[in-house]
Amino acid sequence: xxKDLNKVYKEFFYQAEYIIKPKGLxxxxxxxxxxxxxxAEEYVDLVEEKLVYSGQQALWVxxxxxxxxxxxxxxx
Numbered sequence: 217x218x219k220d221l222n223k224v225y226k227e228f229f230y231q232a233e234y235i236i237k238p239k240g241l242x243x244x245x246x247x248x249x250x251x252x253x254x255x256a257e258e259y260v261d262l263v264e265e266k267l268v269y270s271g272q273q274a275l276w277v278x279x280x281x282x283x284x285x286x287x288x289x290x291x292x
Contacts, residue, residue, distance in 0.1 A: 218251065225252055229259035236260070236282040249276045256280060 232242055241263060246252055249265065256262065260280040268275050 221251065222255060225255040226258075229256050232280070233259045233282065236280075238282055240282065242280050244278045244280070246276050246278065247273070249278060252278070259283065 236242055242260070244252070253262065256278075261283050262278065263281050264277075264279040266277045268277055
């Protein structure tokens with residue numbers, strides 16, 4: 217369910233905020249990105265997104281970096 221998934225995403229990115237080193241990145245591989253990006257923007261900055269394929273299945277690779285406190289950067 218969407219509500220349960222939102223809760224998992226929020227907890228993941230909340231924890232990621234503290235785990236990512238200042239110059240570090242975290243990459244996520246997912247089938248759909250819209251719901252994940254909506255929640256991620258509260259915690260981290262999107263650095264890169266790339267569409268890849270595993271056979272016929274389209275997958276998104278999303279790379280995030282730690283947010284500098286007080287700044288919200290736009291993705292490239």
